[in-house]
Amino acid sequence: MKQINIGGVPEHFNLAWYLGLKNGEYKDAGINLRWKDYFGGTGAMNKGLRDGDIDMAVILTEGIIKDIIAGNKSKIVQVFVESPLIWGIHVASKSDYNTIESLRSTKAAISRYGSGSHLMAYVNAKNNNWDLEKDLDFEVIKNLDGAVEGLTEGKADYFMWEKFTTKPLVDNGTFRRIGNCPSPWPCFVIAVREEFLKTNKEDVKTILDIVNATTSEFKDIPSIDRMIANRYEQELEDVQEWLSLTEWSQENISEATIKKVQDQLFDLNIIQEKWSYKNLVAEL
Template sequence: MVLRVGYVHEHFSSPVLQLAEADNGKTFTLTSCPGGTGQLIAALTNNEVDVAIALTDALITGIARGSTAYKLVGSYVSTPLNWAVITGAQSEYQSIADLRGTTIGISRPGSGSQTVASVMAMNQGWFEPEGDNKVEKLKFKVNDNLEGLNASVNDGSTSAFLWEWFTTKPHADAGEVRFIGSVPTPWPSWLIAAHPSADRAPPAELRAFLQSLTQYARAFDAPEKRQGDNVEFIKSVFGYPEEDVRAWMQTVGYVNDCSVIDSNVLQTTLSILEQAGVVEKPAGGFEIKDFVHSAPGVTRLQ
């Protein structure tokens, strides 16, 4: 069986793109989801992909809210994601504080652009007036992808949106939008999820994919690759300026084993998402094992 793997066509995906080139469709194919993790979760739900490489917080949120379309099977990027807070080129907003009470653009419901906006509100101390430390509910407008989000902050239908810093930096450099702040995630940024059905994602195929991806992630993470090959690859595939690529390479790290999930990452992320009002803890608390694929030999929860 050939796995259908969903991903976001950004620089973080370089190792999986290199693996896909070597695999040449023998064991898996790639499906690009420009709408981000919200689109990836929808693709898993709608039987369009079997595996997704997606954002930690949005994947965990989906399961915490009851999604049965996927379970976590592995880890990918070990470092945080730096979300730029982005507004229109000529908008009135000059700082994150100016955004309170406005409408924030998101790609899709349940996306990282939505969950991290709520973390931003928590960090800013935007609480409900009752005084019970509940983060106030933000107003959101769905704009599908980066193109729609850029348009929304410039036509005034939203005040701002959040997206990964280096992905959006070329738009800011071109004067299309402005950065007014950033929100680094307090968790490692990317995990791997798969449909729980053995018909959609057989354990043997999952195991082989994670093992192969581990090899390519380790190779990409090697110090000698960071100075030369990685830079040239990202420049050629994504067209980013070399100075931006080298700056990003100083901030990113990949896991040593894609089949391992750190239980502390899940617990910490859930705790912060609960504080931010993104998820609600059930009466008995969250069971970490319920978030992880149960097929033997696929995933190790540490």
């Protein structure tokens, strides 16, 4: 049985993968799919793809496009979540900052350079007409636990992360959320290392077929809201709101979306050149 390694964030978006693994669907298809949680997010997954630690990743759209252009020899093979990611903008509960504008020229906590929390800080800055060179400063905190420590101890002033994942930290008084910043594109895609894809295309298609069968019916799974609430320690009403806002995809990313992401990243000076669709995306 062929072992294939895949990485993703340990968040509710990826429950469909867990269900398929739990039910033995990949093994039934002759694939030993091994899931690895990446608490450090997109930056850590990009490193995992580059180093060959994982063959596939469920990863933020903007993060993988930036890293492919920077030398990550991987390709996007499908959109996983079609809807935007809603990034909450968080400060420590006792912070003096109460508005997004008050955060201008302060320090943002980011998991690592090139991560979603890093790139979306630029999107938020542009949305608010900040000076991208003068009004942004960063403190690397690695993961969510690092953000709690960094904001509480004053090493950084604000932190952007998916708002439903951080909601329990808002509810318990660790963070205050002072605004939201939705990503302007589909949030998660599935990427595969080029070298692996060359010789394992049929296995990748099989994996996608299995997870797509789950996501296409995900919201109809009995008591799925309670399952998510229990597994990810979230309030039921928050999970129900998240489900109402989230749409999965079973299609590849469009040329229009690739153009939109690259145009934005280029305008923000995050990428220095734009690549053709075929150099970023693989058609299976």
